[in-house]
Amino acid sequence: MFTAVSRIDTPAPFFGGNRLVARRAASYTTGRRVVQVHAVTNVSRNPNMGKLKAGYLFPEINRIKNAHLEKKPDAAIISLGIGDTTEPIPAPIIDGMISSVSGLGTPAGYAKYGGYGPGEGQAELREKIASRFYPGGEVSADEIFVSDGSKCDISRLQMLFGPNRNVAVQDPSYPAYVDSSVMNGHATSFDASTKQYGNITYLSCNSNNNFFPNLAHANDSEIIFFCSPNNPTGAAATREQLTDLVAHAKENGSIIIYDAAYASYIENPDCPKSIFEIPGADECAIETCSFSKYAGFTGLRLGWTVVPENLKFADGFSVKADWNRLMNTTFNGASNVAQAGGLACLSDEGWNAMTELVGFYKENASILKRTFEDMGYTTYGGTNAPYVWVSFDGQDSWEVFTEILEKCDIVVTPGSGFGPAGDGFIRASAFGHRDSILEATERLKKAFTK
Amino acid sequence: MFTAVSRIDTPAPFFGGNRLVARRAASYTTGRRVVQVHAVTNVSRNPNMGKLKAGYLFPEINRIKNAHLEKKPDAAIISLGIGDTTEPIPAPIIDGMISSVSGLGTPAGYAKYGGYGPGEGQAELREKIASRFYPGGEVSADEIFVSDGSKCDISRLQMLFGPNRNVAVQDPSYPAYVDSSVMNGHATSFDASTKQYGNITYLSCNSNNNFFPNLAHANDSEIIFFCSPNNPTGAAATREQLTDLVAHAKENGSIIIYDAAYASYIENPDCPKSIFEIPGADECAIETCSFSKYAGFTGLRLGWTVVPENLKFADGFSVKADWNRLMNTTFNGASNVAQAGGLACLSDEGWNAMTELVGFYKENASILKRTFEDMGYTTYGGTNAPYVWVSFDGQDSWEVFTEILEKCDIVVTPGSGFGPAGDGFIRASAFGHRDSILEATERLKKAFTK
Structure with a gap:
């Protein structure tokens, strides 16, 4: 093995090619020093990264x-x-978690919640999320997939859709939408003058349009990321605006990824707390949500994503079925203690x-x-x-x-x-x-x- | 909105095309019934799914x-x-977690561990993992990325490398390697006669080869998944075999994704517990590991991945730097309570x-x-x-x-x-x-x- 070289003056020479070739560590000269170069692999860097x-x-x-x-x-x-x-974290929620942790030290408690849980979350928690957050019955428990948080689900949703999609984002918006889109191959390179990535549609939200974008720019977008209340502008979309958004998505066959991580902060009764309050959204939207900003769970990691039964790809295949398969392959459930915490959040206390x-x-x-x-x-x-x-x-x-x-x-x-x-x-x-x-x-x- | 139709006799007609077109719900006739069809979106299903x-x-x-x-x-x-x-879960580990949960209910405890932790894991835990599991100093704390488990890291590693890679797996092996490879676009379709996906190299491991594959079949593989002790065969690779594996990877410029989730079960002193016991592995291997099977953490979700400083893509760019970026974009840290549990696992008791x-x-x-x-x-x-x-x-x-x-x-x-x-x-x-x-x-x- 070679000693690490912290800084090299010129790029190290290496042997490339389309096929894998034998690779050797090399030394080369820069100025007066002979620099020992680590053998590099022959695996090309992911150009999207x-x-x-x-x-x-x-x-x-x-x-x-x-x-x-x-x-x-x-x-x-x-x-x-x-x-x-x-x-x-408030006492009744702490108590719920302590009793869960204590249980994991006993045969009965471990048998109930200790091992692998269902990839989509504990049934009891999914039921409670449905009844607490979707009291109008807009969402059923089996459309709710419990996870370790919205940010993680957003990148899993990118895996679900695969590369080279036409994506639209609100501008400004939470950086994970754009960054995960770039990583997933939807974008061409970053343009330093416009400060935008190519092939991503930026839907400008500003005081002139009341922070609701001109959706005509997203006519060709397969996926529209939309966050309400918006991070960072704090704008909460009204029922009328969301009705327009859903109509637009249905008209164009787009899927909305609706980030409702701050929905509990809404006090204006004209602003829905879920996209699924809008009729037809179950045929064009996925909603991500989180306990992070509701109960101080940023470090505990607990969220959920709603994928409606009625949401279908162009060939009629169920989006939910693929999501279920993907979650079972790439994820192993949210931490059982965090889920116990979530359940405690949804008790009356x-x-x-x-x-x-x-x-x-x-x-x-x-x-x-x-x-x-x-x-x-x-x-x-x-x-x-x-x-x-x-x-x-x-x-x-x-x-x-x-x-x-x-x-x-x-x-x-x-x-x-x-x-x-x-x-x-x-x-x-x-x-x-x-x-x-x-x-x-x-x-x-x-x-x-x- | 339309009423759900549980079963339809013939596929629903729909309007397709390369561009997004206006889409409408439709009704059509099958036998004697008029069936109301849900509007499908115009988003094509990810062909890899x-x-x-x-x-x-x-x-x-x-x-x-x-x-x-x-x-x-x-x-x-x-x-x-x-x-x-x-x-x-044994008492000293339960105690560590209870004290962590109790802390989250207090201002001091919450200030220390309550909010977002570092995406790569708590510094103290990374240090302890380094000293306990890599006592020879083969791995340093800043090469350890704490996560919610190996399965999750495997699919994040797929995101890291991006689509269309030449991948080799041991046959038989843990299904997540192949399934995540298919989802990520490395494979062509499944061949029912060979029971293999096209473009994935299956390295047969059987009693005739002592469960160590003929590596010549992986000469063109950019990524080699290797699990020891193997799931499902239970075969633990010897030092000599792993030395061959590392030599092969270095010779061909491949990257080994080494799954050591069962390493603590090894008792044969000729079988290393980490690929990094083999000189040169730091230039060609990534290792995933987990607390799941060591401390009953299957439901708690805690693991780690080692990405060595010396591992480089063909252009010399640091694999670790891209991994760090990816983890910060697609993940938000393992649950703080699980990390407290991990730390308790690594105390003497x-x-x-x-x-x-x-x-x-x-x-x-x-x-x-x-x-x-x-x-x-x-x-x-x-x-x-x-x-x-x-x-x-x-x-x-x-x-x-x-x-x-x-x-x-x-x-x-x-x-x-x-x-x-x-x-x-x-x-x-x-x-x-x-x-x-x-x-x-x-x-x-x-x-x-x-």
Whole structure:
């Protein structure tokens, strides 16, 4: 074996070809040094991975934050960045999980829930999700597939559809839609001038269109990612808008992947909490959802995806049947303890505690929204969503991000991280302790009041 | 919306084409009935999903078992089928998890482990995995990516490499390698006569070659799946065999995906517990591993994958860098409670308890092996692995499976479920309560002694 070489001046020469050929470690000379080169394999890099630019948004932000901390080691950083829950999990839910864990130490408890569970989730949990979140009977338990979270399901959905699809996303939107689309081969390369990947349709959502896109741009899209309440803008789509969306999908034969991860934050009765409240959505939509932002389950990992019985591919084959097959091949069920936690969330006590927790973060959102407005900024979101979308009048959003970090020791998320139409904005997340949120508003007011 | 139609006599007509076209629900006549047809979407089914035959092995077995139970509702079924752990999780590991769950209900505990963890796993756990499982320093903590299990990582590895790869698998082997390869577009269609998918290289492992394949057949393979101790044959590869495997991969520039999920069952000192004990493996191998079969974590979901720093694609790009990017985009970390459980497994007390648990299942394996041999059957495996591979002298293995189920109310796994070279064998799993194992041996002796 060779000693690692941390940095080489010029690319190492290697022998390529379409067929596998014998490969040897080599040494070569750069300047005055003889550099020992690790043998490379003859496996080409997946070109779709090569198309992805920079890091995934949040690790990238973390990197910049850590660099700031190196310069200013005693900075008391407040994060309004990644939407990461901060409050302890309420007692009735903790109790449910403790009793599940204790059970796993006993023969009876282990026999019930210890081994491999059904790939699609425990029957009792699926029933409870159906009755709690779809009280109108729009969704039945066997259309619910329990998972380790929406982000994971989104990339499994990409596997389901396979490469080279026409995909549309809201712009701005949660980066996982675009990144997983690129990884899965739907996109051509990134265009530095438009800041878009080729062959992905970006549906601009902005204050001029009330954050609901012109769907005509998606006429050719096989798959439309749609998130409501939207991450990052906080916009919750109305019943009328979603009716248009469903009509559009049915008219064009598209499938909507509807991300409802923040649905419990909706308070406006005109905004449905599920796409399946819209008649016909069961023939054109899949819905992903999550316990992460409802009960502080970001680290526990529990979500679900609804694939309706009535959703069919063009040849009439059941999408749900393929999804079931895929889940059984690529996944082995959500953690049994997380599922016990989910079940505890859906008891009356758990449900009330969860509602209270959501209310707490909503109050944070309202404090942040009011602060920015008092400071003279135009804001969106923050009422039906845990995110406040703040306009910085067209300023480069990574510059605004850096300025806020440097002046206030506050991490926000630059709007352009969610797509080119997000430039000029920052997203402030309401996930934080109340005292941090209040301290953040003080620092912001001091440094950024117009 | 239309009323669901459970069964239609003829395929529904639909309008297709290369471009998306307007789609409408339709009605048509079959016999005397007018059938209301659900609107299908215009999204074509992923042809790779269409290539997969039947169900995934274990759900398929479950279906047959349930049919048996319908005929014979009071059958006291014993499962020697799926490798699913049955014994409670040992106390020191339960205690670790209870203290983690309790912590999530407190501000301090939640601040430490409550929110999103690092996508690659908690630093402390990665360190402990490195020192416990790779005590020779073969693997460093930052090459370890903690996950929700090997099966899930295998399909994420497929995403990493992308479609259309030349893949080789041991025959027989764990079905997820082939199924995920088909789903990912490496294979052409299934050939009913050879019982193989086209374009996948099946490396026959049988008693004639001592269960180690002729690697010359894999000269063109970019990716070689290799499992040791093997599931289902129980064969553990020797140091010499693995040295050949690594030499072969380096010679041909292949990447080995080495599944070490049963490594802790190895007792033969000539059989390495990790591919990274072989010099040079860090330049040609990825290793997947799991807590499932060590500590009864099948339902908790915790595993890890080692991607070495020195592993490079043909262009010199780091495989680990792409894996890190992929994990951050498609995964959000293993459940924090499962990670706390993993950490508890690696304390001295936890390690001893885990070793004892592995010993218990190994004793089961030894009982099963002895029984079949006393009955006059030739067996393999069962000493360095929790699986006993029993020869039924060329009989169709689904027939043997059905006969054992009908005569003994015992579920085993038909060998051909693991690949065509598995026909003529059944796999008996040692995961069971001791009294079930003993009862199973009595039933088998009565019905099947030669």
